[in-house]
Amino acid sequence: xxxxxxxxxGYQGKNEYWVEYLKNMPExxxxxxxxxxxxxxxxxxxxxxxxxxxxxxFFSTMLVIVSVFIALGLAEAALFLKNxxxxxxxxxxxxxxxxxxxxxxxxxxxxxxIPLKEAILxxxxxxxxxxxxxxxxIKPKQEGIKRILFLGSSITLGWGVAxxxxxxxxxxxxxxxxxxxxxxxxxxxxxYNSVRYVEQxxxxxxxxxxxxxxxxxxxxxxxxxxxxxxxxxLRNSQFGVTLWTxxxxxxxxxxxxxxxxxxxxxYAPNTRxxxxxxxxxxxxxxxxxxxxxxxxxxMTPDFHNFKxxxxxxxxxxxxxxxxxLGFVYVDLLPTFLHRDAKKLWSTPGDPHPxxxxxxxxxxxxxxxxxxxxxxxx
Numbered sequence: 002x003x004x005x006x007x008x009x010x011g012y013q014g015k016n017e018y019w020v021e022y023l024k025n026m027p028e029x030x031x032x033x034x035x036x037x038x039x040x041x042x043x044x045x046x047x048x049x050x051x052x053x054x055x056x057x058x059f060f061s062t063m064l065v066i067v068s069v070f071i072a073l074g075l076a077e078a079a080l081f082l083k084n085x086x087x088x089x090x091x092x093x094x095x096x097x098x099x100x101x102x103x104x105x106x107x108x109x110x111x112x113x114x115i116p117l118k119e120a121i122l123x124x125x126x127x128x129x130x131x132x133x134x135x136x137x138x139i140k141p142k143q144e145g146i147k148r149i150l151f152l153g154s155s156i157t158l159g160w161g162v163a164x165x166x167x168x169x170x171x172x173x174x175x176x177x178x179x180x181x182x183x184x185x186x187x188x189x190x191x192x193y194n195s196v197r198y199v200e201q202x203x204x205x206x207x208x209x210x211x212x213x214x215x216x217x218x219x220x221x222x223x224x225x226x227x228x229x230x231x232x233x234x235l236r237n238s239q240f241g242v243t244l245w246t247x248x249x250x251x252x253x254x255x256x257x258x259x260x261x262x263x264x265x266x267x268y269a270p271n272t273r274x275x276x277x278x279x280x281x282x283x284x285x286x287x288x289x290x291x292x293x294x295x296x297x298x299x300m301t302p303d304f305h306n307f308k309x310x311x312x313x314x315x316x317x318x319x320x321x322x323x324x325x326l327g328f329v330y331v332d333l334l335p336t337f338l339h340r341d342a343k344k345l346w347s348t349p350g351d352p353h354p355x356x357x358x359x360x361x362x363x364x365x366x367x368x369x370x371x372x373x374x375x376x377x378x
């Protein structure tokens with residue numbers, strides 16, 4: 002029994018030892034595990050810190066991007082509401098390009114009207130017919146009815162003027178009033194120069210067979226125009242257009258002196274713009290001579306200042322070119338001279354002639370266009 006007691010005590014002692022050992026084992030395992038984790042932590046911590054920094058930078062970048070888009074969206078919405086009156090010239094011209102124009106397959110034209118489209122611009126409806134001209138559809142040419150075709154840019158189009166009050170429609174009414182039914186077609190396209198509207202006629206409109214072509218030439222029609230699609234932001238954002246306009250107003254030269262200097266350079270005989278303008282008008286003169294079409298060249302002044310008009314020299318140059326090419330020359334400057342230019346603007350800040358300006362132009366031109374000697378074909 003004693004033996005068993007001792008043995009049992011011994012076993013118990015061993016058991017207590019193993020119990021104590023086993024009690025310590027988890028602690029050792031925990032400690033060991035902790036050491037391993039600490040060692041692992043010391044190895045991984047820089048990577049985890051790296052990931053943490055990268056995650057923070059990513060979320061910060063995303064926050065900035067989202068904030069920028071929200072700010073742009075708010076700015077776009079604010080400008081949309083502000084310009085809902087349709088009185089902002091730059092935005093309305095941008096909308097005109099966006100809603101009524103498309104890129105032309107002819108690189109010399111750059112852009113052209115979208116047939117059978119219409120839009121409300123500056124609170125005025127502009128309708129484009131199937132030929133790309135403003136106004137009603139054109140009927141087949143009828144015997145005994147004369148046809149006059151106007152070429153030009155935004156003034157000819159009648160920017161800011163109701164269709165029935167434009168120069169071309171007023172002339173129709175004047176012919177009708179005298180019992181001389183005459184078609185007067187409006188091929189004006191905003192941002193066209195002489196090269197473009199001559200190309201437009203020779204490649205798009207000869208089938209209209211006009212008896213008379215009126216070239217409504219504006220003082221900037223000798224400028225070279227490079228076609229540009231712009232960027233997505235400018236093509237699709239009023240805010241982008243506003244920023245671009247502000248940038249140009251801030252950093253580009255402005256005022257009458259700057260404009261005079263610009264035009265003096267434009268009309269230097271050795272400049273590309275001047276030479277291209279002369280070549281285009283010469284092409285038109287050649288075609289008209291072959292087809293027995295009379296051309297009336299209407300010199301249209303700049304509408305900024307009629308009290309002390311600064312561009313007389315341009316009018317003199319174009320009168321000489323016009324007569325050399327065999328055109329009938331009409332200068333509209335005397336019609337407007339000494340008037341208050343701003344009272345003739347379509348809207349404040351937009352120096353396109355208003356309805357009254359178009360009335361004055363029609364009154365000046367009618368005696369020339371009513372001359373039966375013009376109609377030689």
